[in-house]
Amino acid sequence: MPIWTPPKFPFLLSPPPSSLSLLLFPLLRSLSAKSNPLLFFSADEVPAPPPQAQGFTPPLASPLSCRLLMGWEGCWLLGDNASFLSGPIPFVKKFSSKEIKKATDGYSMILGNGRHGTIYKARFHDGLVASVRKIQFMQQGKNAFYRKVQLLGRLHHRHLVRLQGFSEGNDRFLVFDHMENGSLKEYLHDPLRTPLNWRTRLQIAVDVAAALEYLHYFCDPPVYNVSINSNNVLLDENFVAKLSDVGFLDSDLNQIDEPNCTFSEEHIDQRSKELLFQFGVLILELITGQSLGGDDELVQWVQESGFVYSMHKMVDADLGDSYDSKELKSLLVLARLCTKTGDGPLISIPQILRYLQGKG
Structure with a gap:
């Protein structure tokens, strides 16, 4: 085909x-x-x-x-x-909770609060500068969260803020390009x-x-x-x-x-x-x-x-x-x-x- x-x-x-x-x-x-x-x-x-x-x-x-x-x-x-x-989810990296905590300097680099949770600035060890959004845990079930990550990971356009990765554990995070x-x-x-x-x-x-x-x-x-x-x-x-x-x-x-x-x-x-x-x-x-x-x-x-x-x-x-x-x-x-x-x-x-x- x-x-x-x-x-x-x-x-x-x-x-x-x-x-x-x-x-x-x-x-x-x-x-x-x-x-x-x-x-x-x-x-x-x-x-x-x-x-x-x-x-x-x-x-x-x-x-x-x-x-x-x-x-x-x-x-x-x-x-x-x-x-x-x-x-597996292409183009999207799974970060550990430790990586998120370290990159946000212990969750101290707060950029603001959005309708879906707190947003942090993050600097990862590989040089990636990102905005990390903490998701309110009770907003979605686990399956819905993964489906959302999979769909967001497939949205690629110059005029969309790109999803770089996610973290799922005691807290859920989405990692986006920093503007x-x-x-x-x-x-x-x-x-x-x-x-x-x-x-x-x-x-x-x-x-x-x-x-x-x-x-x-x-x-x-x-x-x-x-x-x-x-x-x-x-x-x-x-x-x-x-x-x-x-x-x-x-x-x-x-x-x-x-x-x-x-x-x-x-x-x-x-x-x-x-x-x-x-x-x-x-x-x-x-x-x-x-x-x-x-x-x-x-x-x-x-x-x-x-x-x-x-x-x-x-x-x-x-x-x-x-x-x-x-x-x-x-x-x-x-x-x-x-x-x-x-x-x-x-x-x-x-x-x-x-x-x-x-x-x-």
């Missing part, structure tokens, strides 16, 4: 699909391309990004193509390849930090969209359990943005053992809407430097018909005049599309990414 690799996407390290999937993939590609040609493409087929012109509205995603890509085909491939979770420049939230809201320039902010939006595309469209099963906010967007030493705190819901983990798993249309639509909304909020935060409160005043503002007339007043004061007005308007239109409420088709992550990449 020929080895399947997606064209022009070398970062994908998911298991190969079954022979039956190989036969039907062209059909799925053809059907979905008719309803939404942006969802299936090779690098040479990507349409040129839309012009930065007034009144531009990106094309909308087709629910049918999303169901085919994320539901039917994704679960089908998982069912035929569920056995790939057995055996030297901390979180986006710190750079947007800490007055002691050097403000991010306009180009860096644009690139961060591109980086996050690329990570979401990988999680939604190139992972099997698709990964939706990620919170998109400035605290979970981390910056490396070159200010490359990487999503952190990517995880799996209990229902996702349980589906690994189900050969005929299905993602309902409601399941896909609800998660997609939530993540699109969060991405739109992140764009607004990048533009304004403001953290949204419970009243979501910025979201209400960008949904107003005349928002363009006050958009320059909303730009982060730290940027001064060093931004492009056309790019600003286009980003706000994108944020408007992502945060709209009500029924109707949604803009897709691939569309968002191609659009943003045209502004780099």
Whole structure:
């Protein structure tokens, strides 16, 4: 059987699909391309990004193509390849409890506390500098923990914080790459930090969209359990943005053992809407430097018909005049599309990414 690799996407390290999937993939590609040609493409087929012109509205995603890509085909491939979770975990190292304790200087190098536990900075004897997250022991059973490690160990993308290893004993730890420049939230809201320039902010939006595309469209099963906010967007030493705190819901983990798993249309639509909304909020935060409160005043503002007339007043004061007005308007239109409420088709992550990449 020929080895399947997606064209022009070398970062994908998911298991190969079954022979039956190989036969039907062209059909799925053809059907979905008719309803939404942006969802299936090779690098040479990507349409040129839309012009930065007034009144531009990106094309909308087709629910049918999303169901085919994320539901039917994704679960089908998982069912035929569920056995790939057995055996050793590639690319992930198992650390002893002693190694973790020594690397964190007796658990004294605390970076902070996340929603899943305390985070430490660690220096291992081989030179690895990492962020070690202590997992609340009662959150998951042993089998669920191992399944999570196995799945996280197979997520490889330039804009995801990579899992380097784990430790399992009296305490459980996950070992991730350390991001030297901390979180986006710190750079947007800490007055002691050097403000991010306009180009860096644009690139961060591109980086996050690329990570979401990988999680939604190139992972099997698709990964939706990620919170998109400035605290979970981390910056490396070159200010490359990487999503952190990517995880799996209990229902996702349980589906690994189900050969005929299905993602309902409601399941896909609800998660997609939530993540699109969060991405739109992140764009607004990048533009304004403001953290949204419970009243979501910025979201209400960008949904107003005349928002363009006050958009320059909303730009982060730290940027001064060093931004492009056309790019600003286009980003706000994108944020408007992502945060709209009500029924109707949604803009897709691939569309968002191609659009943003045209502004780099």
